Amino acid sequence: MQLKLERCIIRPWRLDDAESLARYANNGKIWLAVRDRFPHPYTMQDAHEFLQRAMTEQPEMKFCIEMEGAAVGGVGVHPGQDVHRHTATVGYWLGEDFWGRGIMTEAVTAVTNFCFENFPLRRISAEVFANNPASARVLEKAGFIFEARLKNHVLKDGQVLDSLLYARTK
Numbered sequence: 531m532q533l534k535l536e537r538c539i540i541r542p543w544r545l546d547d548a549e550s551l552a553r554y555a556n557n558g559k560i561w562l563a564v565r566d567r568f569p570h571p572y573t574m575q576d577a578h579e580f581l582q583r584a585m586t587e588q589p590e591m592k593f594c595i596e597m598e599g600a601a602v603g604g605v606g607v608h609p610g611q612d613v614h615r616h617t618a619t620v621g622y623w624l625g626e627d628f629w630g631r632g633i634m635t636e637a638v639t640a641v642t643n644f645c646f647e648n649f650p651l652r653r654i655s656a657e658v659f660a661n662n663p664a665s666a667r668v669l670e671k672a673g674f675i676f677e678a679r680l681k682n683h684v685l686k687d688g689q690v691l692d693s694l695l696y697a698r699t700k
């Protein structure tokens with residue numbers, strides 16, 4: 531699979547992405563906006579471990595954002611289980627050098643469209659920490675609908691935060 535978009539390319543991760551992945555993912559501003567399972571600092575070993583997992587997953591639902599030939603970000607789709615098996619959640623991050631150019635709006639729109647077309651999904655949701663208006667805006671521009679504010683739902687970097695639940699349904 532490869533999606534050639536106006537601003538970036540979306541494709542599966544490759545083993546040779548490790549160096550670029552570690553370079554762009556190693557950023558405290560990114561870590562503050564994502565789950566604690568995203569390593570910080572982000573080492574080459576973290577990159578290798580992630581790539582091994584992403585590349586062996588079936589179906590492959592972790593996608594790389596490529597700009598100027600380099601892996602500069604990721605969009606990961608996580609399928610639900612049991613009675614939630616027709617749903618998925620999506621998470622994403624982008625190297626700071628590339629923020630503010632509309633790249634993630636394009637990437638999240640394309641990946642969610644791709645997943646609705648290729649997998650039997652009826653709902654894709656995303657949860658944004660309430661202190662991250664840029665990410666909430668990305669979801670709104672990508673056609674997600676705001677569903678709820680989850681009070682005190684997140685403990686990040688010692689701070690209790692609300693989170694904002696968004697979803698696209700089919």
Ligand SMILES: CC(C)(COP(=O)(O)OP(=O)(O)OC[C@H]1O[C@@H](n2cnc3c(N)ncnc32)[C@H](O)[C@@H]1OP(=O)(O)O)[C@@H](O)C(=O)NCCC(=O)NCCS
Nearest residue numbers: 560563622623624629630631632633634635663664665667
């Ligand atoms: C959030 C993130 C994905 C945005 O990616 P991006 O490619 O810069 O996003 P886009 O350029 O497509 O869109 C950003 C939108 O947010 C808006 N925005 C940026 N900062 C903002 C702020 N402080 N308040 C309100 N809106 C803001 C931009 O103006 C733009 O909206 P517009 O097109 O209506 O002007 C990127 O900054 C990132 O990776 N951050 C760290 C990790 C993260 O937050 N991941 C998501 C976890 S839920």
